[in-house]
Amino acid sequence: MIRIPSGHTPGKTRRLPDMAAVFFRLVGGSVILILTGILLLLVTESLPFFANSPAADFLTGERWNPTSAQPGYGILSLIAGTLITTLGAMLIAVPLGIMAALWLTEAARPAVREWVKPAIELLSAVPSVVIGFLGITLLAPAVAALSGRPNGLNAASGSVLLAIMALPTIISMTEDALRSVPASLREASLALGASRWETMTRVVLPAARPGVFAAVMLGLGRAIGETMTVLMIAGNTPSIPGSFFDPVRTLTATIAIELGEVPMGSVHYHALFAVGLALFVITFLINLAADLVMRRQARLLAPRREKQS
Amino acid sequence: MSQRIHDTRRSKQIRRDRLGRGLIALAAGLVLAIMLLIIVDLVAGGASVLSWEFLTAMPRARLTAGGILPCIVGTIAVTLVTTLFAIPFGLATAIYLNEYARDTWGTRLIRLAIRNLAGVPSIVYGIFGVALFVNGLSLGTSIISAGLTLGLLTIPWTITASEEALRSVPPAWREASLALGASRWKTIRSIVLPRAVPGIITGGILGITRAAGETAPLLFTGAAFSLPGLPQSVFEPFMALPYHIYVLATQHEKINAVRPLAYGTALVLIGMILALSLVAIIIRARLRKRHGGASL
Numbered sequence: 001m002i003r004i005p006s007g008h009t010p011g012k013t014r015r016l017p018d019m020a021a022v023f024f025r026l027v028g029g030s031v032i033l034i035l036t037g038i039l040l041l042l043v044t045e046s047l048p049f050f051a052n053s054p055a056a057d058f059l060t061g062e063r064w065n066p067t068s069a070q071p072g073y074g075i076l077s078l079i080a081g082t083l084i085t086t087l088g089a090m091l092i093a094v095p096l097g098i099m100a101a102l103w104l105t106e107a108a109r110p111a112v113r114e115w116v117k118p119a120i121e122l123l124s125a126v127p128s129v130v131i132g133f134l135g136i137t138l139l140a141p142a143v144a145a146l147s148g149r150p151n152g153l154n155a156a157s158g159s160v161l162l163a164i165m166a167l168p169t170i171i172s173m174t175e176d177a178l179r180s181v182p183a184s185l186r187e188a189s190l191a192l193g194a195s196r197w198e199t200m201t202r203v204v205l206p207a208a209r210p211g212v213f214a215a216v217m218l219g220l221g222r223a224i225g226e227t228m229t230v231l232m233i234a235g236n237t238p239s240i241p242g243s244f245f246d247p248v249r250t251l252t253a254t255i256a257i258e259l260g261e262v263p264m265g266s267v268h269y270h271a272l273f274a275v276g277l278a279l280f281v282i283t284f285l286i287n288l289a290a291d292l293v294m295r296r297q298a299r300l301l302a303p304r305r306e307k308q309s
Numbered sequence: 310m311s312q313r314i315h316d317t318r319r320s321k322q323i324r325r326d327r328l329g330r331g332l333i334a335l336a337a338g339l340v341l342a343i344m345l346l347i348i349v350d351l352v353a354g355g356a357s358v359l360s361w362e363f364l365t366a367m368p369r370a371r372l373t374a375g376g377i378l379p380c381i382v383g384t385i386a387v388t389l390v391t392t393l394f395a396i397p398f399g400l401a402t403a404i405y406l407n408e409y410a411r412d413t414w415g416t417r418l419i420r421l422a423i424r425n426l427a428g429v430p431s432i433v434y435g436i437f438g439v440a441l442f443v444n445g446l447s448l449g450t451s452i453i454s455a456g457l458t459l460g461l462l463t464i465p466w467t468i469t470a471s472e473e474a475l476r477s478v479p480p481a482w483r484e485a486s487l488a489l490g491a492s493r494w495k496t497i498r499s500i501v502l503p504r505a506v507p508g509i510i511t512g513g514i515l516g517i518t519r520a521a522g523e524t525a526p527l528l529f530t531g532a533a534f535s536l537p538g539l540p541q542s543v544f545e546p547f548m549a550l551p552y553h554i555y556v557l558a559t560q561h562e563k564i565n566a567v568r569p570l571a572y573g574t575a576l577v578l579i580g581m582i583l584a585l586s587l588v589a590i591i592i593r594a595r596l597r598k599r600h601g602g603a604s605l
Binding site for chain 1 (some may be wrong): 322323325326328329330332333334335337339340341343344345346347350351354364398400401402404405406408409410415416418419421422423424425426427428429430431432433434435436437439440441444461464468492493494497512518519522524525529530551553555558559568571575578579582583586
């Protein structure tokens with residue numbers, strides 16, 4: 001883009017400050033305000049809670065029971081619920097997503113891909129509440145039968161639904177990463193006698209590693225922040241699970257269930273903002289990590305790529 | 310001897326290649342199957358309750374009969390507020406980033422903020438909306454509170470969509486306009502925006518449709534279990550399709566009896582989302598033809 005030195009602006013507008021530029025700069029800058037505003041508000045709304053109970057008890061307490069006579073405000077079992085459902089989801093979605101992206105970029109015939117790709121992308125348009133609902137009607141009975149428990153509302157079911165929610169992100173970002181690998185690398189590998197499979201697993205995938213890592217991190221962030229699916233299917237039991245077939249409750253589901261019913265300004269109200277703050281910090285760190293790794297790897301790769309081309 | 314070793318190695322390589330490629334085709338097929346299962350099951354479960362009455366009547370008998378008109382109206386109203394807030398804001402930010410800003414630490418900070426906003430969980434937007442719009446600005450649980458909350462959530466998407474559209478305008482057009490003596494703002498208004506509009510609209514609508522399906526941010530900002538009539542202003546609570554699905558699926562006292570209604574509501578929501586996406590694509594095609602922009 002070209003820059004015009006201010007002295008060269010034509011006639012009338014010479015002395016006036018560029019009002020349009022000022023306006024757009026203000027709006028653009030306010031994006032930072034929104035992010036810091038969210039953080040500040042979460043902090044100020046959870047401060048009254050931390051004034052009474054130390055942060056250490058909040059993070060390491062296992063008992064979340066704000067409505068009992070002896071209220072418990074420990075989020076460890078909620079964190080455990082979030083961790084186990086997210087872990088299960090990643091175990092499913094990461095291999096499945098990477099393989100599906102490999103197929104889309106490296107193996108599918110263009111005519112077939114033109115139909116499959118939009119169909120897969122459509123998955124990201126399905127609202128989470130619909131996926132949660134179908135989880136109740138289709139998945140939960142199957143999981144109940146498989147596990148021999150009275151119902152299928154547990155961490156395993158939650159994991160499957162979270163995997164479905166994370167898949168579109170992982171697939172489309174991995175695809176972008178794979179597509180950015182120069183064709184010459186594939187051609188060189190094939191010319192040396194490697195098979196297509198060897199080329200994609202040992203040449204293309206390693207070259208796309210930073211992008212794939214970012215895809216996984218963003219999928220992870222989505223799974224941790226997902227609310228409706230786990231609220232509807234993971235069983236809503238705030239305790240530390242012993243297995244994937246135990247019911248759990250996540251950080252997100254706790255806010256969703258309880259915030260509607262607490263009196264504004266109560267300890268419980270502020271405790272829920274503290275849960276929100278924990279959630280914000282966790283997802284913020286994950287996004288930041290994805291960002292940093294992607295950029296650092298890109299910088300490391302840049303000179304090497306130049307040499308190759 | 311060495312030829313035979315070569316042959317076995319080669320056939321092993323071929324076998325592995327087939328196996329591997331079969332495996333990734335299977336993975337893609339599985340994802341596709343999930344998508345198909347969702348659509349087929351929604352249609353199978355919901356088609357039988359779809360009727361004119363279902364779309365245009367109020368719910369009756371404690372949500373066990375009648376239609377979902379207030380949910381459709383509520384979702385449309387909230388989505389309109391979201392659109393009016395998020396699209397202009399996203400566009401203005403994108404204009405700043407793409408047309409005015411240089412690569413300074415300030416703009417890098419803005420981009421970092423946008424990427425992180427996109428990763429903030431929707432339920433966190435929900436509690437932010439409660440604290441800011443519902444309580445802080447005293448807008449109460451209402452269409453406007455919910456619409457603005459969803460608007461904040463949509464901003465990262467509308468910025469990205471607008472920026473992509475602006476970036477697709479060739480720099481030579483701007484340079485020609487500036488060289489002829491037009492100011493930067495005049496150039497944006499007369500040269501850049503007309504060309505970028507199709508992309509802005511399409512990307513904007515696609516972002517908005519995603520917001521239309523969100524449930525978590527509505528939970529405490531205005532969505533109601535059941536209301537006696539349609540909302541009369543944007544300062545009243547509302548019923549919404551996604552929240553209604555949640556209510557019928559998990560909160561209702563007769564869950565099995567209302568299951569067909571839940572399927573019908575889900576089918577209507579998916580139908581609306583797909584229809585809106587289609588509208589976006591048609592708008593893009595039309596405007597593209599009018600402007601004759603082949604590369605857009």
